[in-house]
Amino acid sequence: MKINIQNLANNLVELDDVIDSDFLSESYRNHYPGPLKIHVVVDKFGSDIRFNIHLATEAQYQCDRCLSLYRTPFEARLTQIIQIGEGKLKDEEDVVLYPVGTTEIDIDPFLMEMIILNHPVKMLCRDDCKGICPGCGADLNHEPCRCGAEKTDPRWEELRKFIK
Ligand SMILES: [Zn+2]
Ligand SMILES: [Zn+2]
Structure with missing residues (x-):
């Protein structure tokens, strides 16, 4: 312009x-x-x-x-x-x-x-987009997770390594 x-x-x-x-x-x-x-x-x-x-x-x-x-x-x-x-x-x-x-x-x-x-x-x-489940690929805004992976918080995964 x-x-x-x-x-x-x-x-x-x-x-x-x-x-x-x-x-x-x-x-x-x-x-x-x-x-x-x-x-x-x-x-x-x-x-x-x-x-x-x-x-x-x-x-x-x-x-x-x-x-x-x-x-x-x-x-x-x-x-x-x-x-x-x-x-x-x-x-x-x-x-x-x-x-x-x-x-x-x-x-x-x-x-x-x-x-x-x-x-x-x-x-x-x-702002509250739920994203895609890394386990089953479900778009969590539109459908429920089919694998249960979404309940696993990555921070707990880190903690588990220390517990072992
Ligand atoms: Zn989104
Ligand atoms: Zn899933």
């Missing part, structure tokens, strides 16, 4: 767009097939521009416990300051510099960063 900054007044401008997720790498595109709803508040002050970006979409994950695919809302926010040319803000590490004469800013790298930073480490279809 490109934002034309050439004719921006020193003022707040709000932009809305719905984009596809082509710019994501394939592994992320599988989780965020799109469309992505983007809302950007552009705040220009002289040669500095602040983007307040909000991204909303539906994510597709696979549960770590029961391996089922599920969909869930995904949201991310980012404030990014950019600067055209060099100036007083250049020492701040979260400022991205663009050369003098830049007419439009491609915010795809910022959107990519927002997705990577908010991508969950742990994926659970629900």
Whole structure:
């Protein structure tokens, strides 16, 4: 998504767009097939521009416990300051510099960063997902265990080794 900054007044401008997720790498595109709803508040002050970006979409994950695919809302926010040319803000590490004469800013790298930073480490279809029985393979959310293995707590297995 490109934002034309050439004719921006020193003022707040709000932009809305719905984009596809082509710019994501394939592994992320599988989780965020799109469309992505983007809302950007552009705040220009002289040669500095602040983007307040909000991204909303539906994510597709696979549960770590029961391996089922599920969909869930995904949201991310980012404030990014950019600067055209060099100036007083250049020492701040979260400022991205663009050369003098830049007419439009491609915010795809910022959107990519927002997705990577908010991508969950742990994926659970629900907080109390019971998972799959390691003994009989039953999906314990939908059917009872047929082998009795689910009652064996791995911590007790460890203790038994000491008892022997
Ligand atoms: Zn699950
Ligand atoms: Zn079982």
